[in-house]
Amino acid sequence: MNIIGLYNYWIVVLLMMIGFYIVIAHENLIKKLVGLSIFQTSVFFFYISMGKISGATAPILDEKWQLYSNPLPHVLILTAIVVGIATTALGLSLVVRIQEAYGSIEESEIQVQDTHDELENHLEAYGPGPNFAILNQDLNK
Amino acid sequence: MIYHYPVLQVIIPLLGAPLCLFIRVPRLVGFFAVLVSSLSFLISCGLRQQVHLYGTIVYELGGWAAPWGIEYRIDQLNSYLLLLVSGISTIVLIAAQTSIKKELPENRHIFFYTSYLLCLTGLLGILATGDAFNVFVFLEISALSSYTMIALGTDRRALTASYQYLVMGTIGATFIIIGVGLMYMMTGTLNMYDLAQRLPEVYKSKTVLCAFGFFIVGVCLKLALFPLHLWLPNAYAFAPSIATAFLAATSTKVAVYLLIRYIFSVFGIDFVTTSLPLHDIFLVLGLIGIFATSISAIYQRNIKRIFAYSSVAQIGYMILGLAIGTELGLTATLLHLFNHALMKGTLFLAIGAVVYRIGSSQLNHFAGLGKKMPLTMAAIVAGGLSLIGVPLTVGFVSKWYLIVALLDKGWWPVAVLVLISSLLAVIYVWRVIEWIYFSQPRIILDDVREAPMSQLIPIWLLVLANLYFGVDTRLTVGVSKLAAQSLFGVTP
Structure with missing residues (x-):
């Protein structure tokens, strides 16, 4: 051993x-x-x-x-x-x-697109509101 | 025939799955899957009856005696869970007939039912088997088929969710076989019963400790204990609704079963409590998990995600019950296992019915549905109340037992925290109810009608089960108590 x-x-x-x-x-x-x-x-x-x-x-x-x-x-x-x-x-x-x-x-590129999807869902469901700006900011980062 | 019940239970869906591919007619495949699943259910009813009358059933596969051959061992605990899994699966499949037709393109129906039946096989196999390596095989059968089912979801995010689950799930399963391998190294056996006999001799060795560590982490990945739950919300949110209902109601519960089985029947509670501060770890992670995920649930905008996060929180309650480490605590865990399957089955099936009608699970698309789909929405309310733990629902029964167990142990601050966390559940359930009943519709709902009968019947079956087992607790509490007693009895 x-x-x-x-x-x-x-x-x-x-x-x-x-x-x-x-x-x-x-x-x-x-x-x-x-x-x-x-x-x-x-x-x-x-x-x-x-x-x-x-x-x-x-x-x-x-x-x-x-x-x-x-x-x-x-x-x-x-x-x-x-x-x-x-x-x-x-x-x-x-x-x-x-x-x-x-x-x-690439995981990071997919993530950006996922956030985009999320954003679109959000826009479609809730319209541009205060949360929209925050999400948009996340996307542009 | 009766003698072969333990294995038939697993074999029937296993053979049914490839037969689905041969049937080829999408409509027939659905009926066939219901048939297969209900056969499994009937057999598990028979098994439950036998265990009730004669005690533990031991079945040797192919006639090979235990330490060499694989053994199926059906006792109080797994006969009860076999009944639950095959029962929920059958009910969900009835609703699947219409829901799948709408949600998936026609050329995928056959594949969906095939992987559904394979997943059922895997889950029933994990429950029935008494062999440590066999567990791994069934675990992977169920996991691979659930990855497939999730990837069948129509949103492209279903693919990434499934990929993420695949990576995490495989790591978990690999950890489990490392654990099993280390145990085999020390004892030379894979039979659980045999392992329990031989492990005490080598308790002091670092290898067994290491095996235990690997095993616990692997299983906790599978059951989505708080910091290891990251795969779950997306997987549940983007899978086809039927897959979500089935997986949410059964697959994490089976992983919890596995944890309980290994802690009590293989390693033995003495070893577990003396070797690692497992109870403390479970207590802390359980509590943090309950709070963190309940709070996340409040902020979700997709109703499937709300209840996915809430699932992780409910797992926290089960783990909390285990952390107490008394017979009462274990009873509470087992009760919650059963009851949570009923609640989440109801909720996700009802959400599936809404997706069937409006094609969306965004929370605010539910606005105004209270008038359009009253029965489905009433089911969501019933499921939600059960989740909170309102009296007369199953949720109340298991929370009650959990709190009694906590007080019995003298952990009243934890009991207070559990009550506070129920208030968080009130918040997220109320958010849903508010959108359903008290908001103006955001989308055109003119031609939205009540869900079809083929979905309402299964949903309401589960709602009634929620209420029935909330009032008449003889079966659930009785069996949970017996199972907890026998688990504590095995290791003196």
């Missing part, structure tokens, strides 16, 4: 943090999804490392071997990979639709 011996887990932590950071810090919707995938991948690594027993082989019965790795985490992670693919695919298709609807995949 030393730092080098646990290097799988160090990689897991590193990847997890990198992925998480990308999700939080980047404005581009595709980059966010890339970050999310990295984040999920780190968990796959985590499960796979967990099943490995040093000095053991794949869980196929063989007379030469006494120790076998635990196959269950690997099987579980197959499910998680499928889920991850579904999430990424859905996310990307949403980004395509967002690009079609907004003409942009």
Whole structure:
């Protein structure tokens, strides 16, 4: 049990943090999804490392071997990979639709357009009132 | 046949979903979805009956015994929630027939019903299963299908709302599997019952603590606890009305169930109270959440957003009940879980009926509707009163239990705060009522008529349920008490 011996887990932590950071810090919707995938991948690594027993082989019965790795985490992670693919695919298709609807995949540009939508709804529903000026100010910022 | 009830409940909507794609006739698909959902409902009635008579049901999937195979475990708590989720789903689907036809283009109806049934599968699966990893799978089934349903909304902001929910939801779910993985590392089992047996041996390890932390944060993202609720208002506001009604009434409740299940049946309340100051965290976040989101609700101009923010506030009450950490507190949480589903189901269905008629959910477009759509508006008033907690409605029952639990614990300042926060609910509900009944119409309402029967019936069914369970509390209070007792009993 030393730092080098646990290097799988160090990689897991590193990847997890990198992925998480990308999700939080980047404005581009595709980059966010890339970050999310990295984040999920780190968990796959985590499960796979967990099943490995040093000095053991794949869980196929063989007379030469006494120790076998635990196959269950690997099987579980197959499910998680499928889920991850579904999430990424859905996310990307949403980004395509967002690009079609907004003409942009930058979060800040989308936000400006959303505020604009809000403003239009507001104008249509309430007419120009005191709140209108405030919203308009927000938009021009 | 009866033996297979626990799994049939989940399998029926799971098989129903792809069948929707084969039916292809939009009109038939709607009826088919109602059929599937009501079958699930009937089965959950049967399950509830069995649990009532014989106690906990254990079902082994494919005949594989528990620690190796996946096990479904139906007890007091989840039989009660299965009934709620499948019941609300059926009622909402009845209203969906007309509402979806109006709100979505025809080529999307089939996809809507498919993802609706998948979402139902996921929610019922989370409730029924006794396997920690299976929970994650069902969680993702329900989450992915709800992202789809939200993205089907006609406003383009539905897309960004769905994207935001996807990112937050995936982070939450990933946190949950990290937690499950860490627990598996320490115990070598994924069965919840087994986990509860083996975890006490390793309580002292940092790994279990870490697992607990990851799990709690993940679930709190899913249930929209106050600082993690940012995905919720937009998602509810721009989704098709039917999707909003279904998700608001069920999906966050199922996440609360998951939290309760893990705290009590997996980690054990002793571990939870000694390892982390969870009760304090819940108390503070619950209270801040109630106030911050109730105040936000007051300033919203879209009626769906008003009630979306109010949903987050109601989650705050449930978490507050958990924070008390006594049997009474848990009873209050479970009661509010059930009652809030009834209130929000009513409100969002009634709003859906208005959107059906006038095509808008802007608050001031509701002006003058009191005369045009009296029955629908009366339902909104009833739902609103229930939200405030006026006597004779379900809202009163759960607030009453919450306050009794708080006083019992000696936290009277918190009880006072809960009462004050109810006044905030009075303000936002009153704003809605004022627009509905006491304002001049802003848009031309000449050809607006009362909502069609197919929507009025489900709405009023829920209103009557709101009133009925507000007076006759034998079922709700009885089951909540039993469930709370058994949860506290599992871990001495």
